[in-house]
Amino acid sequence: xxxxxxxxxxxxxxxxxxxxxxxxxxxxxxxxxxxxxxxxxxxxxxxxxxxxxxxxxxxxxxxxxxxxxxxxxxxxxxxxxxxxxxxxxxxxxxxxxxxxxxxxxxxxxxxxxxxxxxxxxxxxxxxxxxxxxxxxxxxxxxxxxxxxxxxxxxxxxxxxxxxxxxxxxxxxxxxxxxxxxxxxxxxxxxxxxxxxxxxxxxxxxxxxxxxxxxxxxxxxxxxxxxxxxxxxxxxxxxxxxxxxxxxxxxxxxxxxxxxxxxxxxxxxxxxxxxxxxxxxxxxxxxxxxxxxxxxxxxxxxxxxxxxxxxxxxxxxxxxxxxxxxxxxxxxxxxxxxxxxxxxxxxxxxxxxxxxxxxxxxxxxxxxxxxxxxxxxxxxxxxxxxxxxxxxxxxxxxxxxxxxxxxxxxxxxxxxxxxxxxxxxxxxxxxxxxxxxxxxxxxxxxxxxxxxxxxxxxxxxxxxxxxxxxxxxxxxxxxxxxxxxxxxxxxxxxxxxxxxxxxxxxxxxxxxxxxxxxxxxxxxxxxxxxxxxxxxxxxxxxxxxxxxxxxx
Numbered sequence: 001x002x003x004x005x006x007x008x009x010x011x012x013x014x015x016x017x018x019x020x021x022x023x024x025x026x027x028x029x030x031x032x033x034x035x036x037x038x039x040x041x042x043x044x045x046x047x048x049x050x051x052x053x054x055x056x057x058x059x060x061x062x063x064x065x066x067x068x069x070x071x072x073x074x075x076x077x078x079x080x081x082x083x084x085x086x087x088x089x090x091x092x093x094x095x096x097x098x099x100x101x102x103x104x105x106x107x108x109x110x111x112x113x114x115x116x117x118x119x120x121x122x123x124x125x126x127x128x129x130x131x132x133x134x135x136x137x138x139x140x141x142x143x144x145x146x147x148x149x150x151x152x153x154x155x156x157x158x159x160x161x162x163x164x165x166x167x168x169x170x171x172x173x174x175x176x177x178x179x180x181x182x183x184x185x186x187x188x189x190x191x192x193x194x195x196x197x198x199x200x201x202x203x204x205x206x207x208x209x210x211x212x213x214x215x216x217x218x219x220x221x222x223x224x225x226x227x228x229x230x231x232x233x234x235x236x237x238x239x240x241x242x243x244x245x246x247x248x249x250x251x252x253x254x255x256x257x258x259x260x261x262x263x264x265x266x267x268x269x270x271x272x273x274x275x276x277x278x279x280x281x282x283x284x285x286x287x288x289x290x291x292x293x294x295x296x297x298x299x300x301x302x303x304x305x306x307x308x309x310x311x312x313x314x315x316x317x318x319x320x321x322x323x324x325x326x327x328x329x330x331x332x333x334x335x336x337x338x339x340x341x342x343x344x345x346x347x348x349x350x351x352x353x354x355x356x357x358x359x360x361x362x363x364x365x366x367x368x369x370x371x372x373x374x375x376x377x378x379x380x381x382x383x384x385x386x387x388x389x390x391x392x393x394x395x396x397x398x399x400x401x402x403x404x405x406x407x408x409x410x411x412x413x414x415x416x417x418x419x420x421x422x423x424x425x426x427x428x429x430x431x432x433x434x435x436x437x438x439x440x441x442x443x444x445x446x447x448x449x450x451x452x453x454x455x456x457x458x459x460x461x462x463x464x465x466x467x468x469x470x471x472x473x474x475x476x477x478x479x480x481x482x483x484x485x486x487x488x489x490x491x492x493x494x495x496x497x498x499x500x501x502x503x504x505x506x507x508x509x510x511x512x513x514x515x516x517x518x519x520x521x522x523x524x525x526x527x528x529x530x531x532x533x534x535x536x537x538x539x540x541x542x543x544x545x546x547x548x549x550x551x
Contacts, residue, residue, distance in 0.1 A: 141160075142180055147188075155213065230264050235288065236285070241314050261280070272298055277299065277302050284306075286430070288306055339497070413509055416505060425463075426439075427464070428464025433463055453501050459501040468502050469502075
């Protein structure tokens with residue numbers, strides 16, 4: 001067939017459409033881009049013959065002729081072009097197919113047929129096994145019961161066993177119960193000793209178990225113990241506005257206090273009454289107390305009022321209180337420094353700092369008179385005090401001998417009692433302590449920081465202490481002991497001026513003796529309070545300096 005083409009440069013290439021089956025088409029391309037297609041169609045008789053291959057040479061290129069196949073020719077249009085053809089898609093499942101509207105059903109430029117995706121098939125359903133009520137089902141979250149261990153509780157074990165059994169029948173519980181008893185334990189021996197009729201019925205087993213391991217009687221607090229805890233539970237001002245961790249959450253301290261107080265009141269049986277509300281209310285911080293108006297009807301209303309206090313009010317008030325405490329602390333530190341620098345007992349403190357106490361063998365006592373050392377007189381003790389001395393024969397930091405003043409007269413006592421009556425002694429409350437600090441500042445402003453306390457310069461007494469001339473301790477202002485044996489820590493003892501004032505009142509208002517002495521007391525800030533020779537032998541007898549050094 002190739003010899004019938006016009007005589008021009010041409011090339012014949014056998015080509016078959018993509019995805020199509022049928023006879024081979026021979027396409028010849030010319031220089032003028034004119035394409036003529038020849039189809040080798042044979043008759044049915046020739047197509048049934050055995051296929052054969054023919055070869056012809058056309059110039060330098062061989063031309064192959066292939067035998068046609070037994071397929072029907074592809075359809076063409078009037079211009080000889082192939083028509084679109086789509087083979088049917090096999091059905092995978094009865095699920096209806098969906099058409100992808102985003103793709104075109106027409107063939108592409110290479111003759112590929114369009115594609116129509118199908119919905120994926122659902123995976124086969126796997127049947128879920130249903131748990132049967134088998135006798136071999138034994139939950140492992142219940143520890144075997146011994147029956148005689150101190151850390152075991154029979155009632156707890158039985159409840160755990162019932163939780164593990166769930167909704168199983170009594171017959172299953174009866175069969176599995178022995179598996180939860182520790183082998184050869186007390187409970188296992190008890191179960192083995194039960195009659196067969198009891199082991200055959202679950203209700204009988206339960207009754208026998210509760211009879212063998214009954215509920216323990218818990219030691220509960222009495223109403224009086226709860227009342228003591230109610231009065232002891234305090235809400236301090238330092239904790240106001242802070243938070244506590246309760247059950248993993250931050251809760252304000254006043255709400256935590258109200259919750260704990262409510263639990264104590266309920267256990268004591270006072271939730272519907274008003275017992276102890278007044279006492280508890282007086283012990284609350286002022287930030288809470290000032291928000292409680294009137295008399296609460298019962299504990300429920302009282303605690304609800306405490307919980308309802310605005311937290312902004314508490315935070316602001318707590319911040320102001322902290323600032324005031326810090327300011328007062330700085331002021332006290334400054335006053336302590338000034339008193340230590342300008343105290344009339346500064347020399348004595350330096351003397352005692354260089355004093356050493358040694359124990360020596362008993363010696364024959366000699367009656368001597370040594371100026372400035374009252375402990376080495378005729379009534380001295382067994383110990384000896386040695387002092388560092390400086391030139392001039394004076395004790396370190398000391399002064400020359402002073403002339404003893406005469407015993408006080410009745411007029412002196414009357415004048416001193418009048419000054420004591422004028423001085424206001426405040427109670428040991430927050431307001432009283434504030435007023436006492438104001439009295440101390442006023443005394444320094446009036447008399448000066450370097451002025452010594454005398455009968456004419458009455459010094460204010462600390463709140464909560466005994467009045468002057470009450471046979472009190474000069475270290476703490478309380479009775480029952482003397483200054484050398486005062487149990488109060490050094491940093492909390494009386495101010496040195498107050499100790500001097502109390503010693504002066506004691507020496508003037510009580511009966512005096514003719515022998516003058518010098519009394520030394522430790523103040524509440526760590527200093528030494530020295531009383532002028534107006535203190536007499538009886539003061540030393542009361543405070544521990546009469547018969548030698550204190551033990």
